[in-house]
Amino acid sequence: MPSSSSVCPQCAAALPTYAGYTTWCEHCEWNVHGTTEPEHDTWYQRFYASMSRRHSNALFNSIVAARLLRPPVTVATVLAYALAACVHILTLCTAIGSALLISVDWPNFYCILLGCCGLGFVWLARPRIHPVPVLLRRDEFPAIYELADRVADALCAKRVDGISVNGDYNAGYARAGWKQQRILYLGLPLWEALDDAERIDLIAHELAHNINHDYRSKFFVGTAVSTLRELHSVLYPDRILPTEIGLWAFAAVPFTLTSLGLSYLIRLCALGMEHLLWSSSQRAEYYADILAATVSGKKAAIGGIEKLLLTNVFHFEVQRIVMQRTMQADVFEKFRESAAAIPDREKERLLRVGSKMLNRMDLSHPPALLRAKMIEQMAPEQPSLIVPDSLLNAARREMGELKPEIQAAIIDEYRASIYD
Numbered sequence: 140m141p142s143s144s145s146v147c148p149q150c151a152a153a154l155p156t157y158a159g160y161t162t163w164c165e166h167c168e169w170n171v172h173g174t175t176e177p178e179h180d181t182w183y184q185r186f187y188a189s190m191s192r193r194h195s196n197a198l199f200n201s202i203v204a205a206r207l208l209r210p211p212v213t214v215a216t217v218l219a220y221a222l223a224a225c226v227h228i229l230t231l232c233t234a235i236g237s238a239l240l241i242s243v244d245w246p247n248f249y250c251i252l253l254g255c256c257g258l259g260f261v262w263l264a265r266p267r268i269h270p271v272p273v274l275l276r277r278d279e280f281p282a283i284y285e286l287a288d289r290v291a292d293a294l295c296a297k298r299v300d301g302i303s304v305n306g307d308y309n310a311g312y313a314r315a316g317w318k319q320q321r322i323l324y325l326g327l328p329l330w331e332a333l334d335d336a337e338r339i340d341l342i343a344h345e346l347a348h349n350i351n352h353d354y355r356s357k358f359f360v361g362t363a364v365s366t367l368r369e370l371h372s373v374l375y376p377d378r379i380l381p382t383e384i385g386l387w388a389f390a391a392v393p394f395t396l397t398s399l400g401l402s403y404l405i406r407l408c409a410l411g412m413e414h415l416l417w418s419s420s421q422r423a424e425y426y427a428d429i430l431a432a433t434v435s436g437k438k439a440a441i442g443g444i445e446k447l448l449l450t451n452v453f454h455f456e457v458q459r460i461v462m463q464r465t466m467q468a469d470v471f472e473k474f475r476e477s478a479a480a481i482p483d484r485e486k487e488r489l490l491r492v493g494s495k496m497l498n499r500m501d502l503s504h505p506p507a508l509l510r511a512k513m514i515e516q517m518a519p520e521q522p523s524l525i526v527p528d529s530l531l532n533a534a535r536r537e538m539g540e541l542k543p544e545i546q547a548a549i550i551d552e553y554r555a556s557i558y559d
């Protein structure tokens with residue numbers, strides 16, 4: 140029940156007001172964003188948010204009109220691969236050239252200096268391999284692995300090599316280490332927020348990234364983009380005039396300006412590759428949603444997306460526990476209570492906010508409202524996978540064992556962030 144009512148200052152509609160929640164207007168969308176607009180720290184995040192704002196609706200409409208989800212191979216994706224090849228070839232040629240330069244005229248000082256500079260560049264530009272995280276042991280967590288295996292089989296996807304649980308309100312899938320192991324990341328806060336069917340959907344969405352033609356996540360292009368991002372961050376000068384070196388600062392200006400120019404060029408190249416891949420990677424996300432919904436059913440798929448929007452509610456509970464020094468309280472339980480008390484009107488607001496802007500956790504995915512709409516229109520009603528309750532209960536129990544450890548890590552991380 141609303142605690143009181145007010146009038147929209149923009150269109151004069153009557154607005155129900157809930158204490159502790161943002162008052163907003165569903166007719167003219169006055170104050171729909173409330174006071175918390177998501178900020179994007181890096182140029183990479185800002186780029187994704189702006190692409191999403193500009194092109195999401197058009198892409199959604201084209202997919203629904205053609206009823207074609209599987210990302211096709213387009214000129215843009217081929218071009219992105221070609222650009223990535225250039226980045227990798229350049230790195231390889233520099234490595235070989237630098238090694239030859241050092242060895243051919245050994246021990247010529249200038250050749251060694253130049254060769255070392257080249258090798259330094261190669262070190263910076265080297266393709267970054269995702270490190271293998273701490274994994275749950277199969278013999279200690281058999282149920283959660285069996286659940287993931289059953290979902291993988293239902294999707295006709297490869298089974299995972301490892302599962303890692305962390306304190307994020309999120310989940311993920313990545314290939315890690317030199318052996319490119321398939322790793323499923325499960326954020327315990329998000330897992331605890333979901334019901335059993337939504338958990339199946341979450342795992343299915345992440346595993347679907349294995350089979351959804353997600354070009355961006357493929358090793359070749361992904362590593363080239365991260366190489367360019369790394370190079371950009373190294374070359375981008377903090378200041379044009381580095382005053383900490385006194386009068387020498389003026390002599391350094393040509394170098395900082397060159398460095399700035401190069402960093403912008405590299406950024407442009409990285410953005411170009413992302414631009415070329417944006418449409419196919421967004422399609423791949425929709426495709427992963429539909430593949431997952433086929434396994435888990437439409438209701439679970441939409442429910443999971445709606446709960447993803449409650450990330451701030453979880454972080455607020457963490458904040459409250461730290462401020463009130465009630466560290467023994469179960470943050471997951473507190474969050475569930477808060478989430479259950481959220482009025483439908485606030486959930487609707489969060490969905491609308493999610494349709495316009497992407498929060499930081501969810502930057503690579505299409506806006507939540509469009510994801511939910513796509514599932515509504517394209518996914519089957521019934522799940523194709525039925526998991527016995529005994530397995531779901533065992534998986535829930537196993538994940539529950541991790542709660543104290545993960546809660547302590549979340550609280551430590553939060554404290555470190557406020558005392559920094």
Ligand SMILES: [Zn+2]
Nearest residue numbers: 147150164167
């Ligand atoms: Zn209004």
Ligand SMILES: [Zn+2]
Nearest residue numbers: 344424427504
């Ligand atoms: Zn995804």
